Amino acid sequence: MGGRYLGRTALAAAALMLVAGVAMPEAAQARTRARARGWSPLARTDLVIEGGVAQPLGDLGGDYFNTAKGFGAETGYEVGARYRAVWHSGWALSPSFHFADYGDFAGRDADDTPFVVKASVLRYGLDAQYFWNPAGPGPQPFVSCGLALCRNRYRDETLGSFPDFYAASTNALVLAVGAGLKADTIEISLTYNLNRFESAQLLYFGERTDYNWDSLSLRVGLALPGG
Numbered sequence: 001m002g003g004r005y006l007g008r009t010a011l012a013a014a015a016l017m018l019v020a021g022v023a024m025p026e027a028a029q030a031r032t033r034a035r036a037r038g039w040s041p042l043a044r045t046d047l048v049i050e051g052g053v054a055q056p057l058g059d060l061g062g063d064y065f066n067t068a069k070g071f072g073a074e075t076g077y078e079v080g081a082r083y084r085a086v087w088h089s090g091w092a093l094s095p096s097f098h099f100a101d102y103g104d105f106a107g108r109d110a111d112d113t114p115f116v117v118k119a120s121v122l123r124y125g126l127d128a129q130y131f132w133n134p135a136g137p138g139p140q141p142f143v144s145c146g147l148a149l150c151r152n153r154y155r156d157e158t159l160g161s162f163p164d165f166y167a168a169s170t171n172a173l174v175l176a177v178g179a180g181l182k183a184d185t186i187e188i189s190l191t192y193n194l195n196r197f198e199s200a201q202l203l204y205f206g207e208r209t210d211y212n213w214d215s216l217s218l219r220v221g222l223a224l225p226g227g
Contacts, residue, residue, distance in 0.1 A: 042086060045225070048084060050222075052218045054075070055217075056215050059212045061073050069209065075102070078099065080219075084223075089134075092130070092142075096125045097125070105117040115159060122151040123174065125176065131182070139182070141180070141181050142181070144189070145176070147174070148193075150193075151170075170201060185223050188218075189221070195215065
């Protein structure tokens, strides 16, 4: 019985291999014919290199001395990239990474010791976008909405005769909404980042405190064909 079972298994395997051998060229030919007719599931793929201005809001941009949780961050810069797949329907998905480095706040303690407060954010995101006129010529306006895992980073440096520093970071899940315009390989976008989190490691060490690190990102991108 074992021999008959092995024989049937071998025959079935051979039959599957034969069917696969016939089907694979047929499928390849079907895809070739579909491409020849101009059909593709995607309108395009892009590798977008981005850079621009990062504007701190909320506690992040709040006055350091006159607000309870202000970090005093100034306008900074942002750089990043995304790989984007755009469907003919206009919908697109793009994993992305961005680094925002805000302008430092410089001040002096009560004893006139100078200090500097630094803030930056690492964003690992996934964005859904909708494009009007995704495959045709001419401008392509779009809207976007996404989620990002952000690493919010804080550093307080004491300067002067006895330099020292304190650094801490915390993670947050951030919602981002925005809109933009793509024209040929250039695109410009404005994004609002809703960055709210709780931490016991920043201004009030050991005391869990709610923070608002919302920000605006004004980006200019270069969209390169992704393949």
